[in-house]
Amino acid sequence: MHREHSLALHENQTSDIMKALNYIFALVLTLVLAQPTLGAIKTTIADGSWDDPAIWSPTGAPLLEDTIIIDNEITCFNLWVEFGANLFWVKSGSSVTGDSIFALHASFLIDGTVDVETFAAGDGTNDVNNGNIIAERFIHGNVHFTNTGTLSGDSVVIGDANFVNMGTVEANFLVCPPSPSVTSNHGIIAVMDTMHIIGKFTNHSTAFVSVGSLNTGLDGDTLFNDGEITAISWTHYLGTAAGTGGKYCVELCFNNLDAITGTVDVCDDTPGGTWPCDINMGTIASTVTLCTASPCASVGVEDEYFTTPLELSVFPNPMSGSGKIRITGLNGQTFHYSIYDLSGQLVDQQSNVANNEFEINVANYQSGMYWCSVRSVKGNSQIKFIVH
Secondary structure, three states: OHHHHHHHHHHHHHHHHHHHHHHHHHHHHHHOOOOOOOOOEEEEOOOEEOOOHHHEEOOOOOOOOOEEEEOOEEEOOOOEEEEOOOEEEEOOOOEEEOOOEEEEOOEEEEOOEEEEEEEEEOOOOEEEEOOEEEEEEEEEOOOEEEEOOEEEEEEEEEOOOOEEEOOEEEEEEEEOOOOOOEEEEOOEEEEEEEEEEOOEEEEOOOOEEEEEEEEEEEEEEEEEEOOEEEEEEEEEEEEEEEOOOOEEEEOOOEEEOOEEOOOOEEEEOOOOOOOOOEEEOOEEOOOOEEOOOOOOOOOOOOOHHHHOOOEEEEEEEEEEOEEEEEEEOOOOOOEEEEEEEOOOOEEEEEEEEOOOEEEEEOOOOOOEEEEEEEEEOOEEEEEEEEEO
């Protein structure tokens, strides 16, 4: 009976991953098709809306074949934006924000902020994020990607390419690339719901991974952990989990169906729990220690850390001069906020805010209604307020 259950579990996990990958690759194919020919280099010269010809030099909204340089605060609402032949560069202090879909045929270099609904890339040569990428769906294709800034979204999928994280990745759902690509984590990865590791993954000694449900189906590859990986539940059903001094920490359910080796420490906070929550039908090498390393940072965190939604409140409302927006449900997470007027024009924004409330100076705002969008790994919430 145990064997039948483990096989069923394996099949279900594989099915879930394949569904996720099929969805992502189908979307990438839809968004990123033919390579465009080389066009003009379009640079912004003023704040404004993406489709306003006057904010671009040379004049005119970008075409598919153009290289894009953002040197201002640009809003992008209700658009499908597809480009470019060479590079999409958002310079430091600049931004592209809105609810649009971006599909890149170019390499990207993000030194500022991109805050959009969907951000899909796959036809460039080398992609780098030194700033902030915030998207409901972030989909990356088949070129090397280095993140030294903050990448956050509801769904983050790294396709068939090497991924180096030296910054922070925050998501509800994360898929790391399959073999022969490699994920190399030197920073922080925080996944509130599910993380699928389906290819070679190295978690370095200074790195940290915190995840709700961790699924490792490595298909002959190795998850090598010299840092710390914590999970509410961990199902290791294919491949080898190893390391030479790292820690694997599990709060609830631990299912091992393949091999755990090396000189790592594995700590299941519910050892010997009622089957099928805890089950070992694979092998754990004698060199692996069990709960002998120092306590893991995230084991014991309450479930509401992963489930409490963001709630926003504004006071006073209406306001004049200044006001405050308070956020409930962050649980220590940083966030990004953007404020827009009713025409969709961005009037203020801030990234990597750590407080539970922030003050906004509306002394120079026109009278009228505004809305504030707050995004964090916990989700995306909005609230309206009035200035008079």
